[in-house]
Amino acid sequence: MKPPPFELLLATSVAEVVGALAADDGAKVLAGGQSLVPLLALRLARPTVLVDVNGLDLAGIEVVDGEVRIGALVRHRRLERDATVRASAPLLAQAAALVGHPAIRHRGTLGGSIAHADPVAELPAALLALGGSVVVEGPDGRRTIRANQLFEGFLTTSISPDELLVEVRVPAAGPSTRTAFCEWAPRVGDFAVAGVALVLDDSSVRAAVCGVATRPVDISDAFAPLMGAPLSDAVVAEVAARVRAACAGDDDRAELAALLAVRALREVA
Numbered sequence: 001m002k003p004p005p006f007e008l009l010l011a012t013s014v015a016e017v018v019g020a021l022a023a024d025d026g027a028k029v030l031a032g033g034q035s036l037v038p039l040l041a042l043r044l045a046r047p048t049v050l051v052d053v054n055g056l057d058l059a060g061i062e063v064v065d066g067e068v069r070i071g072a073l074v075r076h077r078r079l080e081r082d083a084t085v086r087a088s089a090p091l092l093a094q095a096a097a098l099v100g101h102p103a104i105r106h107r108g109t110l111g112g113s114i115a116h117a118d119p120v121a122e123l124p125a126a127l128l129a130l131g132g133s134v135v136v137e138g139p140d141g142r143r144t145i146r147a148n149q150l151f152e153g154f155l156t157t158s159i160s161p162d163e164l165l166v167e168v169r170v171p172a173a174g175p176s177t178r179t180a181f182c183e184w185a186p187r188v189g190d191f192a193v194a195g196v197a198l199v200l201d202d203s204s205v206r207a208a209v210c211g212v213a214t215r216p217v218d219i220s221d222a223f224a225p226l227m228g229a230p231l232s233d234a235v236v237a238e239v240a241a242r243v244r245a246a247c248a249g250d251d252d253r254a255e256l257a258a259l260l261a262v263r264a265l266r267e268v269a
């Protein structure tokens, strides 16, 4: 099928994007197009105006005051390889490397993946595990949304239709931070069935899972037995049981999440 007709606006500033989104309920942002274009072709999305943001200057990567700030237009492939991201936000690099195939990763953007909020996507789960946030700009200016208040349900976030996600922020990794993203997909490059993102350091552990609900789920509490206890088979079994309980709903997916949590744990340990 071909997409229904739409106008195309090649935006040159954030203000122009926000103005176009506010002026027309049917306007939609086009970033990497790796999720939106298939939806258009299937006629599951019917925007009146596509606001192409690829000409905007939103691809910076910097560490400021212990925080890694990444522009919304940074492509998955760059996240995977960038030296600053690998050193200061390694979980994002690990998650990006698992997104689709290289051709997809060359076009898809961090902001697009977060805004699209696919419940099986790796980057939203990584953002939640990192306790990160996004900066969005709309008609009333900029605001920050924490990851735990961002993902509301299937392909749904708390970003308003007239807001543009401009930046993703995550705490910079410290010297003791270790991270892992473990997932299972039927074939390399396929969407994952489930995945677990884990961030461990000397004083805290955070984790999130994708693929077990309509949005990524924070399962940090399941890893609490790790704190202050040496890693033993009993601790690993308890973590697995807690992950299974936290993902209750679909027994197979909960079991898979528990296995992936143990794999992630062994990777960081």
Ligand SMILES: Cc1cc2nc3c(=O)[nH]c(=O)nc-3n(C[C@H](O)[C@H](O)[C@H](O)COP(=O)(O)OP(=O)(O)OC[C@H]3O[C@@H](n4cnc5c(N)ncnc54)[C@H](O)[C@@H]3O)c2cc1C
Residues within 6 Å of the ligand: 028, 029, 030, 031, 032, 033, 034, 035, 036, 037, 038, 072, 098, 099, 100, 101, 104, 107, 108, 109, 110, 111, 112, 113, 115, 116, 118, 120, 121, 122, 123, 159, 163, 164, 165, 166, 189, 190, 191, 192
């Ligand atoms: C074959 C194939 C395999 C894939 N495999 C995976 C996979 O394994 N894991 C995975 O996570 N993804 C996968 N994807 C999707 C891919 O990661 C996309 O890059 C991503 O989901 C969306 O990013 P994008 O930049 O392409 O966004 P687009 O497709 O351009 O946009 C997606 C949605 O987000 C909105 N949007 C985009 N940018 C912004 C912004 N800055 N502010 C506000 N709204 C915005 C758009 O309006 C649209 O609704 C796959 C895609 C394909 C085609």
